[in-house]
Amino acid sequence: MNILITGASRGIGAAAYDLMKSSGHEVVGHSTKGSADLIAGDLMDPAAPRGIWQAALERLGGRIDVLVNNAGIYEAVDAEAADVEWQDAWHRTLRINLEAPADLSRLALAHFRERGSGGRIVNVASRAGLRGDSPRHWHYAASKAALIAMTKTVARAYAAENILAFAVAPGFTVSEMTEEYLAGRGGAAIVADIPLGRVASTGEVAEVIRWLATQAPASSTGNTIDVNGASYVR
Secondary structure (H helix, E strand, O other): OEEEEOOOOOHHHHHHHHHHHHOOOEEEEEEOOOOOOEEEOOOOOOOHHHHHHHHHHHHOOOOOOEEEEOOOOOOOOOOOOOHHHHHHHHHHHHHHHHHHHHHHHHHHHHHHHHHOOOEEEEEEOOOHHHHOOOOOOHHHHHHHHHHHHHHHHHHHHHHHHOEEEEEEEEOOEEOOOOHHHHHOHHHHHHHHOOOOOOOEEHHHHHHHHHHHHHOOOHHHOOOEEEEOOOOOOO
C-alpha cells in the first residue's frame, strides 16, 4: 500500500513510519521542518495540508491508499492565563490537532473517490478525547474528542464507497518527549493509574496503526481502538 503519515519524525509517528516501511509498504512521512526523507510542512499554515498532500502524491507515483493523521501538539495552558495566551493555545491546538487532519482527510476523500477503489484514514486521537485530561489541557482533550467524532462521521458517510476511517486512542506513551517526566515523581502517579503496571510503548501504538491502515476488516470502520493499559475502559 501507498501510505502518507504526518508527524513522522519522532514518537508514535516515527515508530509507525518505520514499522510500515519494514512491512513492505511504500510510505511517505511528514514533519514540520522536513528532512532528506520527510516532507516539510508547518500545519499552522492553512496552505500546508495541500502542499504536503501534493508532495506525497508525487513521491508515491500519483496514488495514496492510506492517510495516517498522527501529527499533534500537547501544550498546557492555565485557565487563569491571560486571554491572549489562553486563546492562542486553543487556536494552535485546534489548528494542528483537528483542522489540519480535517483538511488532509478532505483531500484524501477526494482522491479516493476519484480513483473509485476506496482508501483508509487512520486518526491518532487520545484517551483524553474519551475521558478528558488535566485542568491545563481542556483544549487538547477537546481537539481529540472532535477528531474521534470526525472519524465516525467519515466512516458513516463513505463506507459504501469502501472508504474506511479508524481512530487510535493511546494513553500515556513512552517516547523521547515523556521519558524525563516518567523518570520523576509524575511518572509514579501515571503508572499507578494503569492496571497493566506500565505505560504503552510507541511500538505498541504503531502496531495498532499498522493493522488499521492495512489489515483491519472493513466492518470495523468507525471504531476507535484504545491503547492505554486499561487505564480507561469503555
